[in-house]
Amino acid sequence: MSFSGVVIFKKLTLIVILLVELGSVFVVVDSAQFRESRFTSGRDEVFWSLTDANKTKTCILLSGVFEIEIPYYTDYFMKSIAVIRIPRIASVTGFCDTNENPNLESLSFEWSPDPRQPEVKHSVTLTFKRYSHLKEPSFLEPYYALTTIHGRIQTNEVDFHDPFDPEHIYNLTASDVGAILSAPEKLSFVCKSIQVIKFNDGRNSFAMSEVHAEAFHDKIALGDGKDFGPKSFCAKDGVEVLLMVFTYVIILALFGLAVYYVVDKRRKRAYVYL
Structure with missing residues (x-):
């Protein structure tokens, strides 16, 4: 050579x-x-859906792994991190688009992390917005996006180990997050990678992986694996x-x-x- x-x-x-x-x-x-190792592909994904009050359509379809990470101090002034994952057993509520709010949909989760303390509850709310009347630029097709994330996390013995403030409640909000999860209307959003969203306080985070989502879905979900629309990666x-x-x-x-x-x-x- x-x-x-x-x-x-x-x-x-x-x-x-x-x-x-x-x-x-x-x-x-x-x-x-x-901690990427926690997001094990194909094992921990959970599927949720929300059907409108008239049972005419399943407006939100969502599957994946979703976590909130909260840094905190222990009793010994040591730094630690609480990782709270939305569990399969979480109750699901929310609302579909209506005549009053045709471009908004919301999906809320609530669960108790410790059976010994049923009064202690976590909640997470995801709000989706449809952008269907775009003036500029006019060539863009209607799309939907995840716009805000609200979380309410109560300190407890399961998620927080020896916390300095055992009664603290974290009220978390992340706004303007549409660039993270968005897709054209009638298509579903797919992302295998880990995506991290900082809450407005700049300290706490929301992460998701193995995500498959669709908002403003207009059919009843049959649970046959074909409910989601064509994929947008x-x-x-x-x-x-x-x-x-x-x-x-x-x-x-x-x-x-x-x-x-x-x-x-x-x-x-x-x-x-x-």
């Missing part, structure tokens, strides 16, 4: 190393914020796929160069022998 070939080979090797390091940084960041999934493909292409290119180097070296030895 010529000198220039060796230089190219070394540069490509450096690029692959940097890509691997970059990928590990992303994993570390996700793990530090929401999130941008983060696309970026991760592109990064993976690019990495594989670089690895294959390096492998090709290595094979060429070995073959070329053997051919030169054969010429010297002759």
Whole structure:
């Protein structure tokens, strides 16, 4: 292999190393914020739905893994993190779009984290908005988006270990989060990646993974796995796929160069022998 070939080979090797390091940084960041290992694909997903009062349509379909992460201080002034996941047993309420509110839908969850303290309850509310009368730009089709997240978390012995303030209540709000979960009307939103949303206080977070959602759904859900509309994938999934493909292409290119180097070296030895 010529000198220039060796230089190219070394540069490509450096690029692959940097890509691997970059990928590990992303994993570390996700793990530090929401412990990616908890989001095990295909195991912990929960499906919820909301049907209107007249039983004519299932307006919201939602499945995935959803958690709230709250940093707090223990009795010993040590930093800790409470991770509260919306459980399968959570009761579901809410409202579908009506004549009075044709472009709003809401899905609320409530559950008790400790059977010994039924008076202690957590709640999370997701509000979706439909943007169906867009003036500018006019070429955009109607779409829906998750606009706000409200959470009410009570300190308890299950989620918080030796908390400094055992009676504290966290009232959390995240507003203007539509860029995280949105899709054209009649399509469902799909995102396998972990998405993290900061609450307005800047300290606490809401995370979701393995999400499949559809708001303003206009049919009764049959539970046959075909209730969701055609899929609209999130941008983060696309970026991760592109990064993976690019990495594989670089690895294959390096492998090709290595094979060429070995073959070329053997051919030169054969010429010297002759």
